[in-house]
Amino acid sequence: MNPTALTITIAYSAVVLVAAVAILIVWRSTHSFERNRKDTTNTHRLAEGEKPWFFFAVAALALLLLSTLTFIPYGDNAKAEGQQAVAVESQQFAWTVTPSTIRAGVPVRFALTSKDVNHGFAVYNDRNILLFQIQVLPDHTSHIVYTFKEPGRYQVVCLEFCGVNHHKMVGTFRVEE
Ligand code: CUA
Numbered sequence: 001m002n003p004t005a006l007t008i009t010i011a012y013s014a015v016v017l018v019a020a021v022a023i024l025i026v027w028r029s030t031h032s033f034e035r036n037r038k039d040t041t042n043t044h045r046l047a048e049g050e051k052p053w054f055f056f057a058v059a060a061l062a063l064l065l066l067s068t069l070t071f072i073p074y075g076d077n078a079k080a081e082g083q084q085a086v087a088v089e090s091q092q093f094a095w096t097v098t099p100s101t102i103r104a105g106v107p108v109r110f111a112l113t114s115k116d117v118n119h120g121f122a123v124y125n126d127r128n129i130l131l132f133q134i135q136v137l138p139d140h141t142s143h144i145v146y147t148f149k150e151p152g153r154y155q156v157v158c159l160e161f162c163g164v165n166h167h168k169m170v171g172t173f174r175v176e177e
Contacts, residue, residue: 086099093162104151105149108148112144114137119135119158123154151176154175156170
């Protein structure tokens with residue numbers, strides 16, 4: 001198992017465990033095991049107690065929004081100067097990457113277009129690990145910035161079903177020192 005898959009597996013297992021415990025706590029809190037128990041719950045006091053939680057949730061969401069807003073558009077938060085511009089043209093069923101040789105360690109700004117239908121531009125390293133992917137659309141230029149750390153051969157795979165030969169829509173480019 002590669003490190004990314006292991007991280008994902010551990011993270012998902014932790015989330016499932018937390019969710020299972022939460023469900024058990026909720027289930028236990030809503031089931032009374034006493035017979036003929038009189039309901040003495042002070043609902044007014046509980047309703048009052050919900051207000052701070054409501055404002056806490058709103059404040060937390062606002063904080064999350066404000067602290068992540070500058071990262072939009074996704075993947076385009078690198079400095080503009082010194083970037084390498086790479087144009088990617090897609091069509092059923094091929095990729096044209098210009099230039100086809102890219103320098104390592106310098107941010108690459110991909111500008112991607114499609115001549116026909118939607119495609120999915122996914123870049124894998126030579127260990128078949130997915131580095132990033134972005135949707136490519138007709139009549140629109142998509143942008144993504146990525147810095148290749150290691151020189152080598154990289155593979156492009158289409159991850160959006162685009163027709164009968166979708167599975168053959170692969171390409172390569174080289175990253176050099
Ligand atoms: Cu292009 Cu699938």
